[in-house]
Amino acid sequence: MDYIDFKGVKLSKIGLGTMGMGGRFERDVSNDKQHLSAIEKHLQLGVNFIDTAEVYANGGSEELVGQAISGARSEYFIATKVSPEHLAYEDVIASCKASLARLKTDYIDLYQVHWPNPDIPLAETMRAMKELKAQGLIRHIGLSNFDLEGVHQCQALLGDEKVAFIQAEYNLFDRSAEEDLIPYCVENGCIFIAYSPLDQGSVVKSAELRSELRNYSDRYGQTDAQIALNFLVRSGHVIVIPKALSDQNIHTNCSALNFELSPEDVQRLESTLVNPVVYIDYGKVKPTKDMVNDLAIKTIEDAEQNLLHHSPSPIQLAEELKTKGKFKAIRVSKHESGDYQYLLEEGKLRFWATVIANKESGIVPVLIRS
Numbered sequence: 001m002d003y004i005d006f007k008g009v010k011l012s013k014i015g016l017g018t019m020g021m022g023g024r025f026e027r028d029v030s031n032d033k034q035h036l037s038a039i040e041k042h043l044q045l046g047v048n049f050i051d052t053a054e055v056y057a058n059g060g061s062e063e064l065v066g067q068a069i070s071g072a073r074s075e076y077f078i079a080t081k082v083s084p085e086h087l088a089y090e091d092v093i094a095s096c097k098a099s100l101a102r103l104k105t106d107y108i109d110l111y112q113v114h115w116p117n118p119d120i121p122l123a124e125t126m127r128a129m130k131e132l133k134a135q136g137l138i139r140h141i142g143l144s145n146f147d148l149e150g151v152h153q154c155q156a157l158l159g160d161e162k163v164a165f166i167q168a169e170y171n172l173f174d175r176s177a178e179e180d181l182i183p184y185c186v187e188n189g190c191i192f193i194a195y196s197p198l199d200q201g202s203v204v205k206s207a208e209l210r211s212e213l214r215n216y217s218d219r220y221g222q223t224d225a226q227i228a229l230n231f232l233v234r235s236g237h238v239i240v241i242p243k244a245l246s247d248q249n250i251h252t253n254c255s256a257l258n259f260e261l262s263p264e265d266v267q268r269l270e271s272t273l274v275n276p277v278v279y280i281d282y283g284k285v286k287p288t289k290d291m292v293n294d295l296a297i298k299t300i301e302d303a304e305q306n307l308l309h310h311s312p313s314p315i316q317l318a319e320e321l322k323t324k325g326k327f328k329a330i331r332v333s334k335h336e337s338g339d340y341q342y343l344l345e346e347g348k349l350r351f352w353a354t355v356i357a358n359k360e361s362g363i364v365p366v367l368i369r370s
């Protein structure tokens with residue numbers, strides 16, 4: 001295992017993501033034995049960075065992490081997250097205390113805001129984070145799913161305290177973090193935490209990129225996942241947090257840094273493993289159902305009326321996007337059927353906000369999975 005030295009603390013560059021452990025949305029103890037054993041195997045193989053969240057399995061993931069580290073707390077670095085609906089001052093404090101109880105510890109190494117919530121002033125949330133740090137209940141402050149502008153806003157509000165960790169999706173399918181968040185971490189001495197580093201198990205959901213990757217895995221005698229993880233941590237400021245349950249995947253991931261990609265190959269991968277953003281007519285994208293309520297926004301009118309009661313609403317988000325002038329690509333997959341050529345995968349609310357913001361042209365930026 002390779003480690004990053006962060007202010008004198010060694011952090012494993014291969015961390016462990018625990019979403020889905022202890023249950024999916026609700027607590028489900030039926031697989032606890034298997035999940036606990038998966039966490040323990042990672043720890044035996046040198047992983048000391050564990051990512052969890054109060055929302056995972058409604059606290060169940062934190063409970064399992066607490067069990068896995070009990071008796072050896074100081075050997076591990078525990079990162080957890082406060083949910084967007086708990087970002088008011090008193091709620092942040094209460095969430096943190098509840099996480100501490102589930103983790104059975106008296107401090108959290110890294111406390112992250114899971115997602116921004118435009119309905120709650122950032123100043124309030126940051127004041128609570130500073131208070132938690134002053135009380136010694138958390139050691140570092142982190143942000144998850146914030147764009148660079150949001151990071152700057154939080155940093156300004158924190159004053160002398162630092163945004164020490166930034167978490168966002170980063171994998172071979174979506175390398176957009178390389179444009180701003182990772183350079184920010186390099187310049188400011190922070191750590192970037194790459195979530196879904198294996199693109200949720202696909203390693204890379206694009207046939208072209210997969211065949212490109214295969215050249216390297218064959219030549220190095222490693223798996224695609226190992227080449228991908230090795231490549232993603234190359235800046236020295238990145239920790240990847242793949243989630244793995246099977247023995248084979250755990251061993252593969254934990255030995256992904258046991259070889260070195262040559263500088264020439266890193267350079268080649270930098271330029272060939274690129275998934276360009278494509279601009280398409282939104283009418284070619286087939287809407288899909290929301291995971292939580294099993295309903296879909298099907299038309300721009302549905303979106304404008306906020307049919308699924310999103311907060312922020314698609315109109316609010318569209319205003320925000322217009323002000324920023326920056327539109328993050330939406331994920332779609334190829335889907336030739338009737339009038340549609342693509343299927344809407346992730347970023348469903350953002351898709352409709354982008355459509356509303358670009359109503360005249362009807363053009364949206366997408367990343368296409370083939």
Ligand SMILES: NC(=O)c1ccc[n+]([C@@H]2O[C@H](COP(=O)([O-])OP(=O)(O)OC[C@H]3O[C@@H](n4cnc5c(N)ncnc54)[C@H](OP(=O)(O)O)[C@@H]3O)[C@@H](O)[C@H]2O)c1
Pocket residue numbers: 016017018019020051052114144145167168194195196197198199200201202203225226241242243244245246248249250252253
């Ligand atoms: N901050 C956020 O909003 C946010 C969002 C998403 C995720 N996360 C964090 O990031 C962690 C990881 O993300 P993720 O679970 O979405 O995606 P991921 O780690 O990219 O992929 C997990 C999937 O990949 C499979 N897998 C693991 N190792 C593999 C390998 N070597 N080869 C092939 N398949 C492999 C796993 O299968 P098995 O489990 O069957 O082994 C699992 O199905 C989460 O657990 C969570 O901690 C954070």
